[in-house]
Amino acid sequence: xxxxxxxxxxxxxxxxxxxxxxxxxxxxxxxxxxxxxxxxxxxxxxxxxxxxxxxxxxxxxxxxxxxxxxxxxxxxxxxxxxxxxxxxxxxxxxxxxxxxxxxxxxxxxxxxxxxxxxxxxxxxxxxxxxxxxxxxxxxxxxxxxxxxxxxxxxxxxxxxxxxxxxxxxxxxxxxxxxxxxxxxxxxxxxxxxxxxxxxxxxxxxxxxxxxxxxxxxxxxx
Numbered sequence: 769x770x771x772x773x774x775x776x777x778x779x780x781x782x783x784x785x786x787x788x789x790x791x792x793x794x795x796x797x798x799x800x801x802x803x804x805x806x807x808x809x810x811x812x813x814x815x816x817x818x819x820x821x822x823x824x825x826x827x828x829x830x831x832x833x834x835x836x837x838x839x840x841x842x843x844x845x846x847x848x849x850x851x852x853x854x855x856x857x858x859x860x861x862x863x864x865x866x867x868x869x870x871x872x873x874x875x876x877x878x879x880x881x882x883x884x885x886x887x888x889x890x891x892x893x894x895x896x897x898x899x900x901x902x903x904x905x906x907x908x909x910x911x912x913x914x915x916x917x918x919x920x921x922x923x924x925x926x927x928x929x930x931x932x933x934x935x936x937x938x939x940x941x942x943x944x945x946x947x948x949x950x951x952x953x954x955x956x957x958x959x960x961x962x963x964x965x966x967x968x969x970x971x972x973x974x975x976x977x978x979x980x981x982x983x984x985x986x987x988x989x
Contacts (some may be wrong), residue, residue, distance in 0.1 A: 777873030778847030819889035886934035896966035900973035
């Protein structure tokens, strides 16, 4: 079974205020995205990896992959205007994969069990995708355009979605093709599959599986 991972490393890092993309932030002597790639690269279920990054950094990413022996990377492709466009570009390199996982490059605490749980669920259940997530801890308020609360959903029905998000390959490709054709922009990869009528399951993630987005997140490294 061909189990491909797309690693999204095409951010610009405006909220970090670094002056360069946050995926290149050094942590323990390596760029953050390399820590992510090393964990995926070492997992025996993963057959290959596609990295998507900013056009001007493609050669840098290829160089880092050679330096750190990320041997499962079969392609480094250019990102698009939005993250969804970047994933679409990456999918052109793996449209024939049986399973396709999508992982944030700046979420370096990905665990092997996430990759395994998704594989098992998709192999054994009649579903189109698996999303790693955790129950929300805070009460969530829905507000209108004036900031007035209009509802308070029950926390028991709310989950904070993380990555990896793993899908039946054909389901993810079809969903992205349809979204592009109809001009639909989703909030994450799963939302495209849901929009296309797919069934997506949540599996247990980790509160430590953080995404490095702002300077405040650095204290968790």
